[in-house]
Amino acid sequence: MAVLDTMPIFSYIWKKLAGIHLTIVLCLLLAADLSLGYVCLNRNEILFAPLNDVGLIAWINTYGRCNLKSTAWLLALLVLLTLFCINTFVCTTDRVARLIRHRKKYPRLRLLFRLAPHLMHYALILILTGYLSSYTFARVLDSRTLVPGSSLRLPGTEARIQFQSFSPDYYKGSRMPAFDQHVIRPRARLLLIDGDHHRKAELSYNKPVIFKNYGIFLKDFAPKKKGGGMNSNERIDLTIRKDPGVFLYMLGMLLFTAGIALYLTDWMAPKNGKRRPDE
Amino acid sequence: MNKILWFFLYVPILLLPILVCACGQSGDRSGTEDHNRSFIQLGEFTLQKVSPERIEVRDGAGRRLVLVPKNAPAPGNVDSNRLIRTPVKRVAAYGAFNVSVLKALGVLETTLVGTTYPTEKWHIPEVRNGMKSGKIAFLGSDNSIDFERLDQVQPDLVLTWDRSIIPMLNDLDIPCVITSSTTAMCLNTRMRFVKFLAPFFHREDQARNFFNRVNAALTEIREQTHNAGPPLKVMWGDIYEKRVLVEPGNAWVAELINTLQSDYLFDDVFGTSCIEINVERFLYSGKEADILFTYRTPEQGATSKKALARLNPILSGIRPLNDGKVYAPLPHYAQSYQRLDEILKEIAAILYPKFYKDYALRYFMELPETNPETRRRR
Amino acid sequence: MWLFLLPGLFANAALVFWRYSTAWPLMPMYLGPATLPLCLGLLITLNRRRADDIRARRFVLGLTLFLAVAAFLFPKDFYLPFLKSNTPTSHLFFLFKTLGQGCFLFSAAWAWAGLLSGKPQQFWFRWAVWGFAFWTLCMFSGMLWSYLGWGSPVVWDDAAITLIMATWFFYISLLHLHLTGTWTAQARAAYAASGAFVVVTLSFLPDLGPLRWPF
Secondary structure: OHHHHHOHHHHHHHHHHOOHHHHHHHHHHHHHHHHHHHHHHOOOHHHHOOHHHHOHHHHHHHHHHHOHHHHHHHHHHHHHHHHHHHHHHHHHHHHHHHHHHOHHHOOHHHHHHHHHHHHHHHHHHHHHHHHHHHHHHOEEEEEEEEOOOOEEEOOOOOOEEEEEEEOOEEOOOOOOHHHOOEEEEOOEEEEEEEOOEEEEEEEEOOEOEEEOOEEEEEEEEEOOEOOEOOOOOOEEEEEEEEOOHHHHHHHHHHHHHHHHHHHHHHHHOOEOOEOOOOO | OOHHHHHHHHHHHHHHHHHHHHHOOOOOOOOOOHHHOOEEEEOOEEEEEEEOOEEEEEOOOOOEEEEEEOOOOOOOOOOHHHEEEEOOOOEEEOHHHHHHHHHHHOOHHHHEEEEOOOHHHOOOHHHHHHHHHOOOEEOOOOOOOOHHHHHHHOOOEEEEOOHHHHHHHHHHOOOEEEOOOOOOOOHHHHHHHHHHHHHHHOOHHHHHHHHHHHHHHHHHHHHHHOOOOOOOEEEEEEEEOOEEEEOOOOOHHHHHHHHOOOEEOOOOOOOOOOEEEOHHHHHHHHOOOOEEEOOOOHHHOOOOHHHHHHHOHHHHHOHHHHOOEEEEEOHHHHHOHHHHHHHHHHHHHHHOHHHOOOOOOOOEEEOOOOOHHHHHHO | OHHHHHHHHHHHHHHHHHHHHHHOOOOOOOOHHHHHHHHHHHHHHHOOOOOOOHHHHHHHHHHHHHHHHHHHHOOOOOEOOOHHHOOHHHHHHHHHHHHHHHHHHHHHHHHHHHHHHOOOOOHHHHHHHHHHHHHHHHHHHHHHHHHHHHOOOOOOOOOHHHHHHHHHHHHHHHHHHHHOOOOOHHHHHHHHHHHHHHHHHHHHHHHOOOOOOOO
């Protein structure tokens, strides 16, 4: 902050970037851009789904560039989010610095409550940074298929994943006739082999397995029905990702939730026996 | 509040509907200049010309494969089962669609070495003759492939929809391409799909000619059915036991029906081909439909409206079975991708018989009220 | 009013319960439009503190009726539930989304009532904050579900994700306007009242299907 005070041009830029008007304008532009994104994305998912596999840069160079009419909103979104992050960072840092300067004015708990909105701001930046690193630096092994007994090696390691057996739960109720005899929860038993170290794990939908910093996710499976059908051969399709962004956006999510909880606690608590005036 | 802020606040909001209309659902719809592009997207399939000697493709399972000419040095960073040497000389193909694409490319007779249907199920003369002469092997049915037999025929490539064979093919070091996708193919993708397989065989010119032929047929049909009068209401699907399967609004048949000024009744359904919906939705559309296209062939029981109703009593109340028309695909329909232009024309002829007088159906049959045998007995 | 509201609420609750229990343990697809009127009805029944503000109650009741009729005539409930919704995060996503929508619409109702009375009070802000909290939790549970189910932070298969984020940004700007006192109370109330249009357009209408005349 002292540097800013001594250099007026930086101070001017800093002030402009910290402006609440900029926040509001950016939020509205983001809302408008995302609404436009809905129109471009709706029923055109096949254009955007590969973003999760090929990464942002490769996607922009291929799908993005060749379908600019449908993808321009996403490119605009990236620019707007970057500006929004800068604005949030500058604005909140400004206020946090002020709060810290005057910290003696507040009791410790009060100070914590006053920091809650800023915690949310920093958490949002963390989430967006996590997203960006996820889409930029994640190493994704495109769809891998295993059948019972087969295995695959994780790239850059000697570790292997072996698919041992498939023992799904079948739908037992009678409320949904279309699900009669169909799998309701797929369960694939995996053996994770790392040298002499063996570990068993169960992979299912929404239940990934983490192994050697790789996330192993069940993408699809067969058979879907007891006794088979068209796809009667047992198989699992996996998505395998080494994603450095996960930790960041999960942490951000946690901090944001803590920030909301703190803010609501402060806000709902009676102030000197009275409710808040805004009620 | 200053005026600039007001401007920034309301201009985007006012502009939003205009932007929404302007942008619409665009996408890569042009198919005529694909050969000049370095990146081509065909639904979920893609082709990327990285260099004159390297093409990277993404198949229906999202797997990246690398095509390199036979005489070029092997790239270092590609697994052998993801590397395909072109032009491919020996192909094993699952199902009818893959084989008919080979026929469309004009490489069926020279490259096909194995299929998953027995001889009597084929309606393509080249395949029947090839199987009779022993040039094309029967590899076992789709779900129980004889991998020893497959290995014996030594294919350079396997075209399949079944992902469960990938690990075994990896062990045998045979590359494969998944030719089915999770989202139904739109009309444009269906017409251009041949361009996806063309670089495997260096048959880009044939693919272009095929596309141009189908495109010309579509243009002609569009012109012919222009101002066709009140739209017909069409549904495409069937009920199997307790499961209702229909073609979604994003499928090529739906798009074709809508293009021809008719009204596809499952336009609001989106997803994979043969998508499952609830029975109430099917019956609701069934009340107002003029035409039903069933998935069942006559061999699968779709011989008459009565027979269809007997198979699925729940169907008996829908309008096409009572006051409308029901069409069933003939067995060779699924093996006729190479005649896509004729199929498009036939669908147009079914929808608008007044524009196609004396047209004899070749790929579909209109179901009679009752089976001929029943009629004779009566 | 209670004569109509209570039976309507019971009927709506029965429908939602039936649909949910039929699909359980999966999440019923596109049940949101049928659940939102129930949420609004429950909120108006339970929120008696401001029972005197007849304008806001009329607004909410009118909106509830409109949403219920729209959900009835334009259902999009024909998709079968999908297996990846067999997780607590998907149910939390649905719950928080409905609560968030309900609170946002309540906020708009109070803002509207304040505007009509000429003396906009800040009561709408309370609902906006609760709506924002629920909406954020809805986004986070969606994010968690997306990571656990697909391994990626965003699942592009459903375009509605963009509209959820758009609504979130709309309310971020409203909260910032209020907390920093940037606009006049009247202008802020007008902005909050416009939230009804935003919420209905961005998070209710996309869940509707084509007209299905039930008779």
